[in-house]
Amino acid sequence: MAIQSAPLRDQIRAEGRPGAELDVAISPRRRRPPRPRFNALTAFWLLIVAILILPIALFLAVAFSPALLSQGPDWLTLSAFSTALTGHLLLGFVNSLVIGIVTALASAIIGFALAWIVIRTDAPARGIWTGVVFALFLTPSYLIALGWERLLEPNGVLQTLGWDPTAARDVFYGPVGIVVVLTVKGIPFAYLAISNALRGLGHEYEDAVRVHGGGAIASMRVVVALLAPAIWAALAIVFAESVSDFGVASTLANDSHFTVATFELYTAVQAFPVQFPVASAISWVLLIFVVLALLAQSRALKGRSYRVLGGRSRRAIRRRLSAVEKVAVVIGMSLLVVIALGVPTFGAVSASLIDGLGSLAGTHAWTLANYARVITSPDLSAPLWYSMQAATIAASVTTVLAVVCARLLAAGRTNLSSRMLDMVLLAAVALPGIVFAAGYIFAYNLPLTNAMGIHLYGTTTLLVLAYIATALPSTSRLLVGSMSQIQDSMLHSSRVHGSGAIFAWLSIVLPVISRPLLNAWLLTFTATLLELPVSQLLAPPGQQPISVGITATLAKYDFGGGTAMEVLAILTALLVVLVATLIFRLATPRGWRTLGTAK
Amino acid sequence: MNVTTRWAAVSLAAVALVGLTGCAGAASASSSAPASAAVEPLVLYAAEGYDAVAPKAFTAKTGIPVKVVDDSTGPLLTKIQAEKNNPQWSMLWVDGDTAFASLDQQGLLAPYAAHGSFNTVGKALIPSDHSYTPTGTTVMSALIYNAAKVTAVPATYQDLLGSAYTGKVGMNDPAQSGPTYPFIAGLMNQFGGQTGGVAAGEAYLTKLKANGLKVFPTNGDTLHALETGQIDYGLIQSSAATGEVIKVKATAAFQPKIVYLPKSTLLPSVIAIDKGASAVQQAEAKKFIDYVVSSEGQAVMLTGDPTGDSLFWPVVDNASSLKDLPPFPTEYQTLNPVFWGPLQSQVVTWFESNIK
Numbered sequence: 001m002a003i004q005s006a007p008l009r010d011q012i013r014a015e016g017r018p019g020a021e022l023d024v025a026i027s028p029r030r031r032r033p034p035r036p037r038f039n040a041l042t043a044f045w046l047l048i049v050a051i052l053i054l055p056i057a058l059f060l061a062v063a064f065s066p067a068l069l070s071q072g073p074d075w076l077t078l079s080a081f082s083t084a085l086t087g088h089l090l091l092g093f094v095n096s097l098v099i100g101i102v103t104a105l106a107s108a109i110i111g112f113a114l115a116w117i118v119i120r121t122d123a124p125a126r127g128i129w130t131g132v133v134f135a136l137f138l139t140p141s142y143l144i145a146l147g148w149e150r151l152l153e154p155n156g157v158l159q160t161l162g163w164d165p166t167a168a169r170d171v172f173y174g175p176v177g178i179v180v181v182l183t184v185k186g187i188p189f190a191y192l193a194i195s196n197a198l199r200g201l202g203h204e205y206e207d208a209v210r211v212h213g214g215g216a217i218a219s220m221r222v223v224v225a226l227l228a229p230a231i232w233a234a235l236a237i238v239f240a241e242s243v244s245d246f247g248v249a250s251t252l253a254n255d256s257h258f259t260v261a262t263f264e265l266y267t268a269v270q271a272f273p274v275q276f277p278v279a280s281a282i283s284w285v286l287l288i289f290v291v292l293a294l295l296a297q298s299r300a301l302k303g304r305s306y307r308v309l310g311g312r313s314r315r316a317i318r319r320r321l322s323a324v325e326k327v328a329v330v331i332g333m334s335l336l337v338v339i340a341l342g343v344p345t346f347g348a349v350s351a352s353l354i355d356g357l358g359s360l361a362g363t364h365a366w367t368l369a370n371y372a373r374v375i376t377s378p379d380l381s382a383p384l385w386y387s388m389q390a391a392t393i394a395a396s397v398t399t400v401l402a403v404v405c406a407r408l409l410a411a412g413r414t415n416l417s418s419r420m421l422d423m424v425l426l427a428a429v430a431l432p433g434i435v436f437a438a439g440y441i442f443a444y445n446l447p448l449t450n451a452m453g454i455h456l457y458g459t460t461t462l463l464v465l466a467y468i469a470t471a472l473p474s475t476s477r478l479l480v481g482s483m484s485q486i487q488d489s490m491l492h493s494s495r496v497h498g499s500g501a502i503f504a505w506l507s508i509v510l511p512v513i514s515r516p517l518l519n520a521w522l523l524t525f526t527a528t529l530l531e532l533p534v535s536q537l538l539a540p541p542g543q544q545p546i547s548v549g550i551t552a553t554l555a556k557y558d559f560g561g562g563t564a565m566e567v568l569a570i571l572t573a574l575l576v577v578l579v580a581t582l583i584f585r586l587a588t589p590r591g592w593r594t595l596g597t598a599k
Numbered sequence: 600m601n602v603t604t605r606w607a608a609v610s611l612a613a614v615a616l617v618g619l620t621g622c623a624g625a626a627s628a629s630s631s632a633p634a635s636a637a638v639e640p641l642v643l644y645a646a647e648g649y650d651a652v653a654p655k656a657f658t659a660k661t662g663i664p665v666k667v668v669d670d671s672t673g674p675l676l677t678k679i680q681a682e683k684n685n686p687q688w689s690m691l692w693v694d695g696d697t698a699f700a701s702l703d704q705q706g707l708l709a710p711y712a713a714h715g716s717f718n719t720v721g722k723a724l725i726p727s728d729h730s731y732t733p734t735g736t737t738v739m740s741a742l743i744y745n746a747a748k749v750t751a752v753p754a755t756y757q758d759l760l761g762s763a764y765t766g767k768v769g770m771n772d773p774a775q776s777g778p779t780y781p782f783i784a785g786l787m788n789q790f791g792g793q794t795g796g797v798a799a800g801e802a803y804l805t806k807l808k809a810n811g812l813k814v815f816p817t818n819g820d821t822l823h824a825l826e827t828g829q830i831d832y833g834l835i836q837s838s839a840a841t842g843e844v845i846k847v848k849a850t851a852a853f854q855p856k857i858v859y860l861p862k863s864t865l866l867p868s869v870i871a872i873d874k875g876a877s878a879v880q881q882a883e884a885k886k887f888i889d890y891v892v893s894s895e896g897q898a899v900m901l902t903g904d905p906t907g908d909s910l911f912w913p914v915v916d917n918a919s920s921l922k923d924l925p926p927f928p929t930e931y932q933t934l935n936p937v938f939w940g941p942l943q944s945q946v947v948t949w950f951e952s953n954i955k
Contacts, residue, residue, distance in 0.1 A: 070683040088952055154829045254775075254816060257955060267951075270673035271774045272698050273944050274680040434677075441681040450685060458687055536674045537681070541642045541666035548670060555671050556648060556907045559819065 041417075044404060048421070051469040052428055055439030060287075062442075063280035069442050071276045080277035084285065089264050093285055096243045096261040099179055100289065104239035106183040110336070111190025111234055112224075119198050121319045123329045132333075134577050136188045136340055137526055141247030143566065144181050144340065147347025148172060149255065157350065173256035181248050184340040186238035189474065192523070193237065196482040196516045197230035198223075203317055229484050232297045237477050239293050240429035243286055246533070261286060262432050269434055276438065283435050290430040294423060352564040370564040374553075380565050383549040384572060387529050390460065390545070394467035395525035398475050402520055403513070405472065406479035410486075428473040433533035440466050440538055463538045463545075470534055471524040478523070482516040511589070518584050526573045530566075639879045640664040641887060644679065645692040646672045646777075647868055648904020656899045657890050663883045672698070672777040683707075686875040690884050694836075694908075695781055696724065696731065696869050697943060700936035703730040709874040711885050715892030721914030723933045724867045731871035734891050735900065735911035738863035738928055739782040740770070741840035744832045745825060747854040756786065756860050759807060759832070766811030769821050769830035772955060773947045776817040778836040778866050783946060784939040785864025785932060793938050797946065804954050814955045826853065836866065842906040845923050861930035868911060894918050 058069065063080045066072025083089070117123045118130060151157050151165070152172055158165040172180070205226060209219040224231065249263035261282055268279040321329065352370045374380045405425065411418050428436075443449070445457040456462040486509060494504035510517075535545035544552075546569050554562035643654060643665050654665035668675065672693040679688060679702070686707070691699075702708055708730040715732075717725065724733040742753065751763040759768055773779040787800030804812075813830055815821040818839035825833045826847075833840075840857050847855055870891065872884040890896040897918035901909045905921060912920055912927045 071680070153827060156827060250816075267774050270677050271947065272673070272676050272777075272780075273701060274677050275944070276680065438677070438681050441678070442684075445682055445685045445687065447685050536670055537678055539668070541640075541668050541687075544669065551671070552669055554819070555817075556904060559823070 045417075047401075048424065051465050052424055052472070055436060055443045055466075055469070056428065056431065057439075058442040059276075059435050059439035060280055060283060062276045063284055066277045069276075077277075080275075080281040081284070083275075083278050084264075084281035088259060089261075089282070092259040092261040092264045095175070095259055096286075097289060099175060099182065099260065100239045100243040102179050103182040103186050103242040104235045106179065107186030107190040107238040108194075108231055108234045110183065111187050112194050112227075112231065114187065114191050114333075114336075115195035115198050117329055117333070119195055121321050121329070123321055123333075124326060125330070125333075129333055132337055132341065133188045133191050134522065134526070135574065136184065137523055139185075139341065139344055139570070140530055141181060141185045141245055142251045143247075143347070144184055144344040145177075145248050145252040147344030148177065148181065149252065150347040150350060151343060157346075173252070174258055177252050177256070178248055178258065178260070180339065181252060182242045182245060184336075185245070185247075186242060187336075187340070189237050189241060189478070190234035192478050192516075192519055193234040193480075194227060194230045196478070196519070197227050199515070200482060200486075200512070201226060228300065229480065232300055233477050233480055236290075236293045236297050236426060237429060237474060240290055240426055241474070243289055244430050244432045246432050246434075265432060266434060269438065279435070279438075283431055286430045287427050290426050291423075294426055349567065352560055352567055370560040371568070374561050374564045374568065377561075379544075379549045379553060380546075380568065383544045383546040384569060386543055387535075387546040387569075388572070388576075390464050390467060391525045391528040394464050394471060394528045395521045397464075398468045398471045398524045399517055399521045401468065401472055402475040402479050403483075403517070405476035406483040409476065409480045410484035425473040425476050428469070429477070433470055433531065434537070436466055436470055437534045437537035440469075440534075457538075458540050460540055460543065463534070463540065466534045466538050467528045467531060470531065471527060474527075475520045475524050479513070479516055479520055482513050486512060514584075514588060518580065522577050522580055525576060529573050530569060637879060638663055639877060639883065640666050641689040641880055641883050642666050642668065642687060643690045643692060643887075644668045644670075644675045644688045645690075646670060646675055646694070647692055647900075648908030649900040650692060650903070652903040653891055653896060653899050654887075656896070657887055660890070660895075661883075661886060663886065665887070673775075679707075686873050688873050689876045689880045690870055690872055690887065692734070692868065692870040693777070694737065694866055694868050695777055696726075696733070696867055697781060697784070697934070697936045697940035699731040699869050699871050700726070700940040702871070703728070704937070704940075707874055709872040709876070709881055709884075711872055711888060713885075713892050714889045716916045717892075717914055718916050720865065720912070720927070720931075724865060724869075724914060726936075731869050732888050732892065733867035733869055733914045734888075735897070736865050736867040736914055737778075737837045737911050738859065738931060739778050739785060739836055739866040740834040740860075740863075741837040741857050742832055742834055742860055743822070743825060743840040743843060743855055743857050745828075745853055746856045747850070747852055748828070749831045752858055753832075753860060756789075756803070760810050764810060764832060766813075767831040768807065768811070768834070769813040769815055769824050769832070770834040771818060771821055772814050772816050773950055774955075778818070780943050780947060781864055781866050781934060781939075782834065783950065784934055784942070785862070787946075788864075788934055788939065789862050789932060793935070797942065800946075801949060801953075804950070808954050812954070825855070837863075838908055838910040841910045841924055845906050845910075857925065859928040859930075861928075863928040863931040865931055865933050867914065868908070 062069055062071050064077065065075055066077065066080070067075045085093075114129065114133070118126045123129075149156070152169040154169075156165065158168075171177070201223065205222055206219045209222050214222075244262060246262045246266060249260045250266065252258075253260050254263060265279050265282040265286075268275040268282065353367065405421060408415075408418050408421050409425075440462060441457060444454065444462055449456075456465075490508050491504050494508050495501070499507065530547050531545075532547040532551065535547050536551075539545050539548060546565070550562050550565045550569070553565060641654075641663060643650065645667055646669070650667055650669050654667055658664055668678075668688075672695070675691065675693060676698055679686070679691065682688070683705075691702075699708065703726070710729040711732065712729045713732045715721070717733075720736060721733055724736065744752065749767070753759050753761075753764065758764070770782075771779040773783055783800060783804070786803060787796035790796060790803055791799030813824065815824050818835045821830070821833045821835050822839065822843050824830045825843075837857075837859075840855075844855050844857060847853065849855070870888055872881055872888070876884065891900065892915050894915070894917040897913055897915065900911075901919075901921055903909050910921055910924050912924065
């Protein structure tokens with residue numbers, strides 16, 4: 001017998017039985033003694049070290065040894081930690097931890113419900129909800145927070161319209177509002193992680209439950225259990241994204257004087273005098289949070305296999321909702337759209353389209369003056385084009401690298417390489433962008449690297465590499481759910497029938513993951529287009545990414561012009577999403593697109 | 600794993616492609632630079648509204664190319680601090696001299712006595728070692744108030760502690776707003792000098808908070824709070840306050856006016872040269888500084904941001920200011936940046952814990 005089903009083989013391996021030798025017939029190369037040579041995997045790890053580990057490690061080293069990078073006189077000290085773990089800053093950690101946990105749970109629950117409704121029911125306007133998720137990816141968290149502030153602030157929009165928002169303001173300006181905004185930003189991550197996995201889950205498992213007399217709840221329990229890797233991935237990634245978010249920290253949290261760790265980190269880095277050792281100490285604590293999240297994840301998934309997508313997977317069947325259920329779904333989804341998109345859109349549009357809305361000044365008349373001004377402004381067109389080029393390259397490379405990372409992660413949690421990669425990627429998600437940016441300067445502006453002939457700092461190349469490093473962790477983790485579902489038996493069947501390795505991959509794996517790949521590309525593109533901290537510190541002299549241009553405009557108290565630029569940048573990104581989706585529909589075989597859809 | 604390794608190879612090839620593209624871009628950029636070996640592009644880190652027009656005019660006049668990194672003061676100082684091992688900037692041009700004093704103490708600045716005919720204010724701002732040069736000045740703070748809503752106008756900072764101003768005054772957060780630490784340091788300097796100033800200033804701010812002081816992140820946010828009626832009096836930078844008066848048409852509900860309380864603390868825009876820059880760049884940078892303190896350079900600076908940073912008072916003779924700018928405040932003070940600069944971290948931390 002040459003071919004074993006993947007779950008059985010995994011079980012045999014896990015139990016250490018001699019049956020593992022059965023693999024020999026499938027992969028004879030594994031019997032060869034390891035050759036000490038430089039292979040592609042080593043090169044891949046070197047790349048990960050160069051773009052992720054080295055910059056992060058150097059930044060983290062500053063907490064213990066400021067003198068190493070000329071950031072203080074001490075070669076070995078713990079004084080930065082004593083500063084970071086006292087009073088104000090300590091409170092920030094506690095607040096961030098609690099907010100991260102609550103946000104992760106809320107996002108995972110809503111993301112799961114959203115994925116289920118879109119993929120497994122006949123709820124109306126399902127296509128729109130998927131669009132909403134992408135629009136959420138596009139919307140920076142600070143814009144959502146500012147939209148709410150515009151609505152609720154004293155003499156803000158609601159008060160101008162005759163409603164007194166004092167009670168709502170008291171609730172929203174604080175942890176509740178912060179959790180709401182971060183949850184809204186977490187939902188797309190949770191949705192994509194879970195929906196990609198849900199598409200790969202055939203209907204046979206639910207059929208089995210129903211055949212054995214289980215009801216809808218029992219069937220759902222099995223689905224949730226089978227999707228555990230994706231759900232845990234969602235929890236971990238939303239937690240890490242939340243504790244590292246700066247958009248809400250700098251707006252809503254700051255305005256309501258609610259201390260969170262990331263804001264303290266930014267204050268340490270961007271207020272004069274710059275205190276990199278303190279920022280580094282704060283990063284260490286954020287990393288510890290992530291280690292705790294990873295431990296919880298690995299404990300929950302230990303020793304189980306979740307490979308459910310095979311050649312015999314059966315198409316799922318959409319559940320027919322009753323009229324009442326449909327109404328409830330539409331109301332629930334509309335509420336989500338209003339909270340997540342309606343309010344920030346209103347905030348941005350009101351600021352850019354209406355003269356002085358919410359303020360005592362201005363005519364409150366509709367005007368396109370801001371748009372007319374910025375569309376012809378050189379501050380918009382050149383930076384937007386520059387950022388689009390950088391984002392295109394970053395998204396393409398990140399997607400390829402993310403497939404490799406996800407494949408390694410899905411290879412098995414007992415594998416050391418896989419576990420290390422898992423740790424590095426999630427740690428990277430938990431560190432705010434400015435940590436990468438400063439780490440990149442430390443790593444690639446050393447006199448030593450310059451002496452070696454490496455002159456990357458101050459070039460677009462380094463900026464793009466930093467974009468890739470920033471996007472790779474979350475993109476990889478989003479693909480893990482899909483990659484961990486693919487049973488090797490499909491590939492092996494193809495090989496047995498004479499396909500080469502690459503053709504087998506292109507004909508078997510690529511169709512299965514084509515939609516997640518498209519999602520990953522779009523996610524990276526849109527996130528990179530408006531990325532701020534890395535752009536600020538690493539953009540080459542004479543080049544201005546669009547996010548820096550917008551910030552510069554806002555810093556000149558031109559709120560109308562700045563938000564108009566923001567709206568135009570987001571519209572451009574949405575256009576790219578639309579075109580890419582259209583190309584996917586036109587260029588791919590029908591089977592690629594129907595995979596994972598329900599009847 | 601075999602498939603994975605192949606894909607790893609593909610991904611590496613893709614990254615290499617990015618690298619090559621970048622290198623090609625860099626190569627084409629450098630090939631388009633002037634052929635003369637004696638000219639090197641200047642790298643100007645700047646946070647001024649006129650930092651696009653002034654370098655452009657300078658290049659047109661001298662042929663020396665200037666690459667501008669335009670951003671807020673915070674990120675620029677972060678870059679400089681992170682680059683400390685291997686500085687990449689030629690000049691820094693931002694508001695406030697305390698940061699420059701600190702950079703000078705770290706030995707990062709190359710001194711230069713600019714060829715400008717500095718007036719009394721300008722001379723008072725030039726440090727004895729000429730490590731940096733003022734190119735214009737604003738003051739901190741201007742008190743901007745909504746005359747459509749309130750009639751009481753304070754004459755001194757002490758007046759703001761009265762009941763007429765309870766819950767109506769706002770200012771910026773010194774941790775986020777560059778000009779605000781000099782303002783606080785100015786209050787301290789005014790109330791107690793260098794010996795008892797910190798305690799006197801803290802006592803004043805504590806009383807102001809007890810009277811309902813509200814803290815907003817930056818000039819723009821404090822102005823927004825004034826526009827939306829959250830406050831009626833805002834303590835902000837003079838250029839931002841004057842810009843608001845110019846931009847906003849007065850209505851029955853909103854009529855911004857400005858008063859300068861004694862003493863106004865000078866907040867100059869300052870330029871300095873990186874000591875680590877090449878000799879060629881340092882020589883070019885000196886030409887740039889001479890240009891911006893010339894009457895020609897000053898006139899160009901007025902065109903860059905007429906409702907913001909261009910609203911500065913000149914620190915050289917033979918230069919004019921924009922017509923909307925009110926007369927220079929008669930009662931002003933200069934801070935000793937060498938004394939007050941190192942206290943910034945301590946004062947800001949106190950403010951964050953006790954006032955914000």
